[in-house]
Amino acid sequence: MIPGPSGPPRRIRVTAPRTAARATGASFPVAREMAEQSEVGQLFVESLIRSQLRLALVVAGGFLVILIGIPVLLAVFPDINGVTILTVPIPWLLLGLGIYPLVIGCAVLYVRSASRNERHFQDLVDDD
């Protein structure tokens, strides 16, 4: 089955796993691959991975500290359970409402910084 250069999208036969995993690499330009396999390219890639991992760990760590901090705080100061706003106790407000803006805030922060790291990497590779 040889595909024509134009016309309707050709039928793609999804094949057994071993070949399928390899075939997807074709979309990766050779020049770029070469750049990344060079010694300098390797360094760029490694520093990108390190900065992305650091970013993810910092955001996750900050979030987890706040999250786990809530039950610890409630266990240490049980009096907080008695405080209410419009009859709703503080723990219910924190856990039922307060956490969600925090989750979304962390996510937005991460997506911005991760994209910035990638743009930085792309500038380096393209200049090279």
Place this chain on the structure above:
Amino acid sequence: MTDAFHNGALQLSPAVGYTALVLVALSTVLIGIYGLRISRTTGDFYVASRTVRPWWNASAIGGEYLSAASFLGVAGLILISGVDALWFPIGYTAGYLMLLLFVAAPLRRSGAYTIPDFAQARLDSLLVRRVTSMLVVVVGWLYIVPQLHGAALTVRITTGLPSWVGPLAVVVVVCLSVVTGGMRSITFVQAFQYWLKLTALAVPVAFILFRLGADGRPITAGGSAFTADLNTTAEASLYGTISLVIALLFGTLGLPHVLVRFYTNPDGASARRTTLIVLGLLSVFYLFPTVYGILGRIHTPELAAEGSADATVLLLPGRIFDGMTGDVLSALVTAGAFAAFLSTTSGLVVSLAGVVSQEFFQGSVAGFRRAALLSALIPLVIALLTDSLALAGSVGSVFAFTASTICPLLLLGIWWRGLTDAGAIAGMLAGAVLCGGAIAVTALIGPGTGDDRVWLGQPALWTVPTAFITMVVVSRATAGRKPASASRVLARLHTPEPR
């Protein structure tokens, strides 16, 4: 708990139930058929040709993810355990934050379709692929069973039909839509079902709050909604809470039906955007089951003692409104519940069928269809033979299991070039044996009273680190088996697509 549903007080009028169920089933099949007409290639069939837009994709992920545990279970658990239950929706949502941070973009860039594909491409080993496939199939089956239990409960309450009708109906509709349409049409169906589920909870709550306000009835009964002593479960210990949160946070990123959705994004950046939208959609959704749970603590407290707390969402509108309004609102929540079972089950069946068909049927479309049937029928048999536990709880154990098996494989595979095939297998097996063992023992001897057995009931806090440590230690010991392609694969996972 079965008997509670056969007395009249706990039943809605059957006509309401039938109408809701038939409408959801029909619209699902119709959207599936519409999707089929634009589903032309095998690529469409498996991954919707990777061209689904972030908003569609995010709605579809939300639709697929919000299962019986979210729609019925969260409110039920709030009814019986109060504030402790709020950790479930937090964990279900924040799991996507972890997925965004560690997995979303790299996994999309790996170009693999299933988790076993990823494992094989990363570690260059067929055995790793086999082990991962088996774990994925076990996770999928364990996750479908509670969905079918939820369907049994809903159909019983809303129509009075025997319990086996619900699971059977779900499996038939799922098989019809999956077998005909594949991934492309399923994307439309799932996206529709997120918005259906949201509407089905939001509209009745708006009516209920308005009515209570208009009648001058205090909504939280002066705060007694929060302090009322309905709890049938032991108060959660600090250990139990943290262990549950770990399970939910790290379990989400190993769920097969969640991950398969990320391959339908065009590139890594859009995978991130999609996840961000999902977080917003989930945050909005979970406000509503919480409100149902709180209202239930005043208006349907007897459900706690009867052990049928999971029915709170279904019965609450009928308690506040009589006649026509009550019927319409009840029909709406019933439709939403049914959509929840359908969408999660079909998402799981699609992803399991992907794994099973590549493993045993050479990945053809015919093989995919046969695999889909197989993936749906086995949990059906299990569901019919077992009895339902609290929905949110039984889904929680599945999260602990994925967090102890597939999560370490993904995290270390994506971020650590030292991972070897031997290390991956040892870690996954250690996690599977320990966590699976703890869940099985708990199921056999029943949940412990108080703190003495909480370490068995909520095993994630020790099984997840054990799996990680085993994976690292064995990988270090077998460093010679590190695949030669590790650096290249890692570079591919983390470098952005060319502009």
